[in-house]
Amino acid sequence: MEKQINGAQIVLQALRDNGVQHIFGYPGGAVLPIYDELFQQEDIEHILVRHEQGATHAAEGYARSSGKCGVVLVTSGPGATNAVTGLTDALMDSIPMVCITGQVPTHLIGADAFQEADTVGITRACTKHNYLVKDVNDLARVMHEAFYVATTGRPGPVVVDIPKDVQFAMGDYLKPAAVKHKSYQPKVKGDMEAINAAVDLIANAKKPVFYTGGGVINSGPQASQLLREFVKLTGYPITSTLMGLGSYPSADKQWLGMLGMHGTYEANLAMHDCDVMINIGARFDDRITGALDKFSPDSKKIHIDIDPSSINKNVVVDVPIVGDVAHVLEDMLRVYKSRAVTPDKKALSSWWQEIDAWRDRNCLAYRKDDKAIKPQYAVERLYELTKGPDTFITTEVGQHQMWAAQYYRFEDPNRWMTSGGLGTMGYGIPAAVGVQVANPKGLVIDIAGEASAMMTMQELSTAVQHRLPIKIFILNNEYMGMVRQWQELLHGGRYSNSYSEALPDFVKLAEAYGATGIRAEKPSELDDAIKRMVETDGPVIFDCIVTKEENCFPMIPSGAAHNDMLLADDQGLEVEVSDEGKALV
Amino acid sequence: MGLSPLAVLRYRVPVRGAGLDRFSMSEQATATHTISVLVDNEAGVLARVIGLFSGRGYNIDSLTVAEVDQAAQMSRITVVTSGTPQVIEQIKAQLGRLVPVHRVVDLTVECESVERELALVKVSGKGEARVEALRLSEAFRARVVDATPESFVFEITGNGEKIDAFIELMTPLGLQEASRTGAAALARGPEPM
Numbered sequence: 001m002e003k004q005i006n007g008a009q010i011v012l013q014a015l016r017d018n019g020v021q022h023i024f025g026y027p028g029g030a031v032l033p034i035y036d037e038l039f040q041q042e043d044i045e046h047i048l049v050r051h052e053q054g055a056t057h058a059a060e061g062y063a064r065s066s067g068k069c070g071v072v073l074v075t076s077g078p079g080a081t082n083a084v085t086g087l088t089d090a091l092m093d094s095i096p097m098v099c100i101t102g103q104v105p106t107h108l109i110g111a112d113a114f115q116e117a118d119t120v121g122i123t124r125a126c127t128k129h130n131y132l133v134k135d136v137n138d139l140a141r142v143m144h145e146a147f148y149v150a151t152t153g154r155p156g157p158v159v160v161d162i163p164k165d166v167q168f169a170m171g172d173y174l175k176p177a178a179v180k181h182k183s184y185q186p187k188v189k190g191d192m193e194a195i196n197a198a199v200d201l202i203a204n205a206k207k208p209v210f211y212t213g214g215g216v217i218n219s220g221p222q223a224s225q226l227l228r229e230f231v232k233l234t235g236y237p238i239t240s241t242l243m244g245l246g247s248y249p250s251a252d253k254q255w256l257g258m259l260g261m262h263g264t265y266e267a268n269l270a271m272h273d274c275d276v277m278i279n280i281g282a283r284f285d286d287r288i289t290g291a292l293d294k295f296s297p298d299s300k301k302i303h304i305d306i307d308p309s310s311i312n313k314n315v316v317v318d319v320p321i322v323g324d325v326a327h328v329l330e331d332m333l334r335v336y337k338s339r340a341v342t343p344d345k346k347a348l349s350s351w352w353q354e355i356d357a358w359r360d361r362n363c364l365a366y367r368k369d370d371k372a373i374k375p376q377y378a379v380e381r382l383y384e385l386t387k388g389p390d391t392f393i394t395t396e397v398g399q400h401q402m403w404a405a406q407y408y409r410f411e412d413p414n415r416w417m418t419s420g421g422l423g424t425m426g427y428g429i430p431a432a433v434g435v436q437v438a439n440p441k442g443l444v445i446d447i448a449g450e451a452s453a454m455m456t457m458q459e460l461s462t463a464v465q466h467r468l469p470i471k472i473f474i475l476n477n478e479y480m481g482m483v484r485q486w487q488e489l490l491h492g493g494r495y496s497n498s499y500s501e502a503l504p505d506f507v508k509l510a511e512a513y514g515a516t517g518i519r520a521e522k523p524s525e526l527d528d529a530i531k532r533m534v535e536t537d538g539p540v541i542f543d544c545i546v547t548k549e550e551n552c553f554p555m556i557p558s559g560a561a562h563n564d565m566l567l568a569d570d571q572g573l574e575v576e577v578s579d580e581g582k583a584l585v
Numbered sequence: 586m587g588l589s590p591l592a593v594l595r596y597r598v599p600v601r602g603a604g605l606d607r608f609s610m611s612e613q614a615t616a617t618h619t620i621s622v623l624v625d626n627e628a629g630v631l632a633r634v635i636g637l638f639s640g641r642g643y644n645i646d647s648l649t650v651a652e653v654d655q656a657a658q659m660s661r662i663t664v665v666t667s668g669t670p671q672v673i674e675q676i677k678a679q680l681g682r683l684v685p686v687h688r689v690v691d692l693t694v695e696c697e698s699v700e701r702e703l704a705l706v707k708v709s710g711k712g713e714a715r716v717e718a719l720r721l722s723e724a725f726r727a728r729v730v731d732a733t734p735e736s737f738v739f740e741i742t743g744n745g746e747k748i749d750a751f752i753e754l755m756t757p758l759g760l761q762e763a764s765r766t767g768a769a770a771l772a773r774g775p776e777p778m
Binding site: 121149181183184313 | 674
């Protein structure tokens with residue numbers, strides 16, 4: 001038997017044995033033993049954030065851009081409660097994360113001790129699983145299980161709550177290989193009968209569409225490769241959710257753009273009119289479906305998802321396949337090729353004609369302006385001047401996020417990090433920190449709004465400390481733009497509390513942090529300013545002053561169907577939204 | 586203090602929010618299902634199950650839980666719930682993805698099953714009502730487990746409807762209070778589920 005080590009050393013050894021190189025955290029009383037061990041080693045680098053929410057989003061950005069598990073270390077009580085938003089975000093977007101929280105010593109649990117919170121109780125609903133480790137001899141097993149649960153199946157956040165006395169206690173260490181979970185065994189191979197049935201539907205489709213999501217990216221780079229091969233082989237059109245951008249190259253002619261509430265006209269109409277829908281790793285989210293009773297009424301639906309609870313949750317499907325995207329696509333491709341089927345060329349060509357007519361509507365067109373910078377133009381120019389395989393984009397949440405999704409273009413997976421499910425303002429800056437840690441040579445840009453950026457601005461200090469040259473590209477319209485847009489369209493233009501009053505001077509703010517501030521106010525100076533941003537070695541806040549009351553189009557109003565979209569030309573029109581639609585978010 | 590039959594109707598999770606509204610488009614009928622869940626007997630497992638039901642707006646008509654295999658540290662949770670077939674399918678899938686859950690079986694549709702519930706029912710009274718209560722308890726094969734000159738505590742076992750009926754009959758005869766276990770259930774036949 002190996003000699004016993006203390007709980008904090010067990011944590012560090014388990015991190016090493018699970019391949020962890022970076023953790024994001026913030027110290028406090030209940031995690032001091034672990035911080036003490038961190039201090040005495042060099043294998044694992046700790047990135048000190050400025051707020052625990054920042055640690056969680058940084059871990060998300062790290063995970064999403066690298067395919068590895070994000071790791072967070074925070075103290076008890078407020079450390080843990082501050083992490084809740086990021087845990088929920090990771091749960092909604094299926095991001096692998098292990099969050100270690102300190103806890104008051106076991107004999108004080110339940111005593112309302114200083115900085116005590118019921119962390120496992122609070123995080124039960126916002127984690128894939130959580131543990132309170134009361135015995136040091138369970139610690140190694142729990143740590144390994146936490147990584148296994150977080151990274152396999154549908155990925156998600158796992159909390160390990162460790163009382164301080166357990167961190168000091170001496171116990172035995174177990175290697176990861178010695179741990180096998182009793183009940184949790186996710187299924188990765190799809191059912192062959194269902195895969196055959198899906199191939200039948202796909203081969204005989206007349207108006208097919210691929211509808212892909214974040215599951216393709218979570219499944220790993222091979223899944224994106226297999227998807228590309230399958231889409232090319234069939235010649236069918238493909239669209240993707242916000243979370244799935246990058247799994248298929250946007251430069252390809254079969255790519256229809258993003259679908260959903262702010263998706264393209266051609267993608268949404270293809271979804272509405274298709275006869276076979278091939279959902280790969282997406283979950284029929286309400287941003288995608290719009291009104292459920294009008295959602296793609298005439299299609300047969302195939303749904304590949306690793307999570308059985310995603311099947312038939314919002315939309316009843318014809319061929320459900322539970323499994324990992326890469327595994328299922330591999331089998332599906334093999335079956336498809338072995339049948340030597342050829343798609344109905346005539347039907348497909350007339351389907352593409354329909355789609356091309358929708359494309360001609362040019363739904364992302366906007367009125368150019370040579371005096372003021374349009375936000376769409378800013379993102380277009382940013383794309384032209386920064387595109388490349390080593391560029392990574394994060395966003396905050398709101399109009400700028402949708403413009404980024406519409407006008408920035410992605411050719412590869414893991415280059416686009418955004419808070420899709422939870423819609424967390426303040427995600428982008430800390431996420432950029434995490435992305436830059438995982439990709440030190442990459443160009444990491446947070447496309448932000450001024451209101452969102454203010455929510456986690458303190459993480460710029462993290463970037464400065466750790467020499468992470470992130471670029472915060474703020475589309476500054478002095479409004480919480482999406483709130484303002486909804487107030488304009490649905491609440492009579494009464495802009496209740498959506499004006500960004502008393503904004504700081506972002507250039508001076510950057511300088512105060514020891515970063516660089518750049519401002520652009522006119523279209524004529526935009527390109528040079530962006531180039532200066534890219535050439536700057538350290539972190540930058542780019543204050544891009546854009547037109548204030550631009551709306552984000554196309555838009556499917558709440559409670560409407562895919563074929564009932566608002567386009568940019570509709571600006572100024574009275575929007576009719578049903579009472580049920582108004583109640584939706 | 587008397588107790589109306591309504592008050593002893595089984596516990597219902599009050600949250601019934603947006604979670605179910607999205608199914609209003611499907612005009613499927615709601616039905617009661619008994620779901621058996623084998624779980625690791627670890628701290629918090631019951632809270633996970635209950636939190637899942639309240640968080641997603643599902644009903645709990647009754648819920649029982651106890652360790653059933655000490656060596657393997659496994660417990661069986663029996664949940665009686667109601668919903669459309671689509672909701673029941675979701676409940677099963679959501680339960681199945683909880684990490685400490687080993688198996689989930691819908692005993693109502695996947696197999697034949699037996700279901701029993703135990704209740705203790707306190708009835709106070711004198712004279713004719715007391716005699717009538719005792720007579721009815723015999724008809725229901727209830728047992729007297731506590732008696733004073735003016736009260737009985739009956740133990741009754743059966744399915745939920747039988748216990749409902751017994752409690753309803755006891756109401757005018759001096760029903761004071763009742764304690765019910767909720768349903769325990771097993772699949773019929775020689776095999777484990």
